[in-house]
Amino acid sequence: MAEGKGIRDQLLLDVQSPPEHALGKVTVVGVGQVGMAIAFSIINKRLAGELCLVDMDEKKLKGELMDLQHGLHFVSHMTLQASVNYDITAGSKLCIICAGARQREGEDRRALLERNIAVFKGIIPQLVKYSPDTILLVVSNPVDVMSYVAWKISGFPHHRVFGSGTSLDSSRLRHYMSERLNIDVSSCHGFVIGEHGESSVVVWSGVNVGGVRLIDLNKDVGTDKDPERWLDIHKQIVDSATEVIKLKGYTSWAIGMCVGRLAEALLRNQRSIYPLSTMAKGFHGIEQEVYVSLPAVLAENGINAVVNITLTDHEKEHLHKSANELHELFKSANL
Structure with missing residues (x-):
C-alpha cells in the first residue's frame, strides 16, 4: 500500500465531485x-x-x-x-x-x-x-x-x-371482473369512488370491457334485480381487506404495488388517472369541504385535474351519502 493512502485513494483518482442524484x-x-x-x-x-x-x-x-x-x-x-x-x-x-x-x-x-x-x-x-x-x-x-x-x-x-383512496378498491373490482369473465385483468375497466370503505361506490354505469359497457348488455347490472348478482362484487371489494387480514394477519403486497404505481405516475410525470382521495368540494354537487376518492390526473406536481366522470342519479346519490358520512367523521376530528 502506498504510504499514507488507503485503498479508495489508490483505486480512484477523482476528477470532480459526483453529481446529485x-x-x-x-x-x-x-x-x-x-x-x-x-x-x-x-x-x-x-x-x-x-x-x-x-x-x-x-x-x-x-x-x-x-x-x-x-x-x-x-x-x-x-x-x-x-x-x-x-x-x-x-x-x-x-x-x-x-x-x-x-x-x-x-x-x-x-x-x-x-x-x-x-x-x-x-x-x-x-x-x-x-x-x-x-x-x-x-x-x-x-x-x-x-x-x-x-x-x-x-x-x-x-x-x-x-x-391512495380507492385505487386499490378499483384494482380489486377489475380482479373480480376478470375472474368472472375469464379475461386478463388489464382488459377490465371501471372505477370505485367515494370512501375507501363500506360506503364506497362502484360506478357500474362506466364498467366496461373493450369499450363495451356491461350496463348495455344487462341494464340491471349492479342492482338487486340482476340475476347474475354482479352487485356481490362490491361486497367482495369491501370485505377483501378483512378476509386477507383474517388469513395472514395483515395486508401488504397489493397496497404496496398500488402505491408503487402511484409513485411512478408522479415521479415520472405520466399524467395517469387513478381514483385518489382528494378535495371533492365543488364536484358532483358536493358542498362540504371533504376528501373522497374521484378519478384524478396525477403528475409530478401532484393532482393536476379531477375527471368529470359521468354518474347516474343513483350513483351520485350514493357518492353524496359517502361524502356526508365522511364529513361527519371529519367534524369530530380534534384538530
Missing part, C-alpha cells in the same frame, strides 16, 4: 408491513435516487435497512437511509405516510381517528419542515380522513396532499 428523493414514514411493501416496490421500479425510511422503532429500522441494502446489487444504484429522526428526509420530492395506530378489537373509527391524528401531528410538521416543497401521499387508514388531516396540518395546497 438524477432521480428524486422519496421518504416512506412507517416501516410496518405496508411501508416495507411500498419501499420494496419503489426499489424494484427504480423510481428514486434516494429512499429514506423513518419510524420510531430504531431496531426494526436498522434490520429493514440492512436487508434492503444487501439486495441492491440485483436492482440498481440507490442510496438508502433509515432513521428515527426526520432530518434525513430533507429535500424529498415525495413523502409517503403509512404510519398510524392499528384498530383495536371493538374500537370504533372515531377513537382510532383520534389516536392517528395525534400521530400525524408529530409526523406532518417534521416532513414540512425539512421538505417544504414535497408532495404528501397518505396511505394510513382511515385514508380519506387522514388525507384531510394531513392537508390541514401541512398548510399545503390540496393538490399536493392526497391519499
Whole structure:
C-alpha cells in the first residue's frame, strides 16, 4: 500500500465531485408491513435516487435497512437511509405516510381517528419542515380522513396532499371482473369512488370491457334485480381487506404495488388517472369541504385535474351519502 493512502485513494483518482442524484428523493414514514411493501416496490421500479425510511422503532429500522441494502446489487444504484429522526428526509420530492395506530378489537373509527391524528401531528410538521416543497401521499387508514388531516396540518395546497383512496378498491373490482369473465385483468375497466370503505361506490354505469359497457348488455347490472348478482362484487371489494387480514394477519403486497404505481405516475410525470382521495368540494354537487376518492390526473406536481366522470342519479346519490358520512367523521376530528 502506498504510504499514507488507503485503498479508495489508490483505486480512484477523482476528477470532480459526483453529481446529485438524477432521480428524486422519496421518504416512506412507517416501516410496518405496508411501508416495507411500498419501499420494496419503489426499489424494484427504480423510481428514486434516494429512499429514506423513518419510524420510531430504531431496531426494526436498522434490520429493514440492512436487508434492503444487501439486495441492491440485483436492482440498481440507490442510496438508502433509515432513521428515527426526520432530518434525513430533507429535500424529498415525495413523502409517503403509512404510519398510524392499528384498530383495536371493538374500537370504533372515531377513537382510532383520534389516536392517528395525534400521530400525524408529530409526523406532518417534521416532513414540512425539512421538505417544504414535497408532495404528501397518505396511505394510513382511515385514508380519506387522514388525507384531510394531513392537508390541514401541512398548510399545503390540496393538490399536493392526497391519499391512495380507492385505487386499490378499483384494482380489486377489475380482479373480480376478470375472474368472472375469464379475461386478463388489464382488459377490465371501471372505477370505485367515494370512501375507501363500506360506503364506497362502484360506478357500474362506466364498467366496461373493450369499450363495451356491461350496463348495455344487462341494464340491471349492479342492482338487486340482476340475476347474475354482479352487485356481490362490491361486497367482495369491501370485505377483501378483512378476509386477507383474517388469513395472514395483515395486508401488504397489493397496497404496496398500488402505491408503487402511484409513485411512478408522479415521479415520472405520466399524467395517469387513478381514483385518489382528494378535495371533492365543488364536484358532483358536493358542498362540504371533504376528501373522497374521484378519478384524478396525477403528475409530478401532484393532482393536476379531477375527471368529470359521468354518474347516474343513483350513483351520485350514493357518492353524496359517502361524502356526508365522511364529513361527519371529519367534524369530530380534534384538530
